[in-house]
Amino acid sequence: MGHLLKDLLAMGLALSLGMGAYSLPALAQDQTLKAARLAHEDGRYTEAIAILSRGLKARPHDAGMLRLRAEAYQYLGNLRQAEADLRTGLTASPADPNLLEGMGWLKLFQRDYVGAEAWLRRALDQDPEHAWARLNLAHALLLQARDAEAIALYCALLQTDIRETVGQSMSKDFARLRSQGISHPGFDTLPPKFTPVCGPGLIYPSECGFEPELPADR
Incomplete structure (x- = not known):
């Protein structure tokens, strides 16, 4: 009866999640990736690495987690480990x-x-x-x-x-490249040209050869 109850509970959970339901390990994996992304977006790269490292113990070739951990290592200056993570992922998923x-x-x-x-x-x-x-x-x-x-x-x-x-x-991106001592005159001149101005809508740079985009009617 105990086994049957467990089976029914599992079935009920799957049904509540829909026909294409995630397995419990997949749900945990999604939560791990979500928590790591939040840390990464806040610039807490060491914390993101720790979260992802725990998740990768269960799924060592998970492309999403390896990609995110690689970037966290990259932003911390550990380019060798970043490349190692990416190559690990590409070994399993060469077309990702x-x-x-x-x-x-x-x-x-x-x-x-x-x-x-x-x-x-x-x-x-x-x-x-x-x-x-x-x-x-x-x-x-x-x-x-x-x-x-x-x-x-x-x-x-x-x-x-x-x-x-x-x-x-x-x-x-240019700020991150500058942090590595990489520079180009366009790093200063290009971003303002491609940044919308509040009010008139997005005005395309003259280099693009597009007509200005008119603001939407409100």
């Missing part, structure tokens, strides 16, 4: 676009801009709409002095769902 994008982002920190471009193009082969891979590819081209190609990619992002945050994302 987030891991491929993560490796491209890491290569920028390692000043391997050609390598970064190659990894990011691989990510885009898997997911052509991957916004962060497209943004980081533009950074890689900019740092190879291929400014016109980079600006074309930045401009293309203004026609996507992240158009209103392109300038803000550029500023954050």
